[in-house]
Amino acid sequence: MDLKKYNLDVLGVQETRLEEQEIDLGDHKLFLTDSWLSTAKARQGGVGIAVTNRLAGSIIEQVALSSLVSSFKQRERVCLVGDFNAEPGQQTDVNVPFRGPFGMGEENENSEKLLSFCVSHDLLIGGTWFRHRLVHRYTFNPPDQQMRKKMLDHILFGSRHRSCLHNVRTRRGKITLTDHEMVIAKVGFKVVAHKPRRQPKVCSAKLSDEVTREDFCAEVKRYLDESDIVEGVEQSWGNFRTALKAAATKLLIPEKRVHKPWVTVETLALIRKRAELQLRKHSSAEALLVFSNCCKEVRKALRADKRQWLKDKGETIQDHSDKGDLKEVFGESKQLCRKWSPHISKLVSTTGEPLKTKDERTGIEFPPIDESSGILPNELYTFIIVKEKSSKWMLPST
Structure with a gap:
């Protein structure tokens, strides 16, 4: 089915009778769950979901509904689609929040299960909340004209986000090549693309500190001793690379710099020491004097760091200027200029x-x-x- 033709972003399909797989169909992708084999060794059941390429990156994983439905959070927008084989019936109690006044059909055992499921998980039956003609409300059109048309396919939506559901109706015609009509819902909310977790950055400048360097080497050696002995150059290099990454992730993670760019690691250590002394500066006169001297050292170190930073920047800009690299000259010069503020x-x-x-x-x-x-x-x-x-x-x- 062409999703662009019907202006659809998400499409749920049933009775696929296929194995679990991901199929690329050009302008959209189809994610299928595994079906099961019957006694006659023929595949039965199976569901899937087709989404446009724009939303394909938002799908994280496929999980069975039975294990997922109990883990819904209030802030999450929940939308369940499928053939529930249950008629919602007509609304008789205005205080029931999960069924609207435009339902149809007679209630049966499946209807009671559907309603209890909506109550327990705070869901509403979308098709019962919008006034449409009967031909746009029933979803099952039997081939035998003697049988009654029914409303069996539903779109369940979280009642907390009821305002995001704009319309629900069926679309008639030979679209699905079955006796069920396609149910379309118009939903208004933004879908955030799922971004893979980035690898943590490593600050190699911390290895200039002798203590950090010794700890790093000890951590690498400990990881290699605990790992299994392997044969071959590729396997050995893989273990060594894993040990380096593990040690770097533990010891060489850069600190979040909320300070000026010219502040060095030594000055940061002085600042942390000053913060510790500030907590006990009122304990005695000697502690107050130590704190005061530490403050003077911090100010002196900051001034020295800034002078050295400006000197290094000037030399860097001069080197780029001699090479004719004006892009780097402009980038380095912007760091020396103050931020513009309107007058x-x-x-x-x-x-x-x-x-x-x-x-x-x-x-x-x-x-x-x-x-x-x-x-x-x-x-x-x-x-x-x-x-x-x-x-x-x-x-x-x-």
Whole structure:
């Protein structure tokens, strides 16, 4: 079926009678679950879901409904589709929140199971909440005209997100080549693509510290000792690479830098030491003195780090300039420039008081312009622009 032709993003299929697999159908993908073999060794059952390529990346895994339905969270938008072989019946109690007033059919044992399932999992039967003609509500059209048309296929939606469900109706015609009509729901919510977990970054600069380097080597050796002995170069290299990754993930993870780029690792250690001393600085006069000296060391180290960082940046920019690499010169120079902040203009009088109301700003009487010379009189040249965080326009007092 062409999903684009019917403007569908997600399509649930039943009775596939195929093995579990993923089929690429061009503009959409079909994910199938495994069917079972009957006594006659013929495959029975099997369901699947077809989604467009735009939403294929949002599918994480396929799980059986029996193990998944009990793990629903309130914030998750739940939508169940399928042939439940149960008629919802007509609404008689207005206080029932899971069945709308536009159901059809007679209730039976399957209907009671369906309703109890909706109650226990806080779901509503979507097709019973929208007013449509009868031909757009029944889903089972038997080939025998003597049989009654029924509403057996349903779309169950979480009642918490009822406002996301815009419409549910059947689409008549020879679309599915069966005696069941296709049920279409219009749902309005965004689907976030599932992104694979990235590998953690490694800060190799930490190996410059002698203690960290010794711990890293010890961790690699411990992992290799615990691993099984293998033969062959490829297997040995695989074990060694795994040991390196495990040790790096444990010891060389970079810290989240919320500080300035010129702060070094040694200065960060001083800052952490200062934070520890701050907790007990009021315990004694000696502790207060130690904390004060540590603060002086931190400020001194920060100034030295910034001077060295600026010096290194200048040398780097000079090297790129000599090589003619203007892109790198521009990128490095941007780090040295301050962030631009807009200058907000204010109208103030000569006494420095801001002109807040519209009458104060428009009620100023300016001296007449000398039309013969075309030059403004000297009184109007008392406008002063102060280049600070906010520009000030000085107006002459009337």
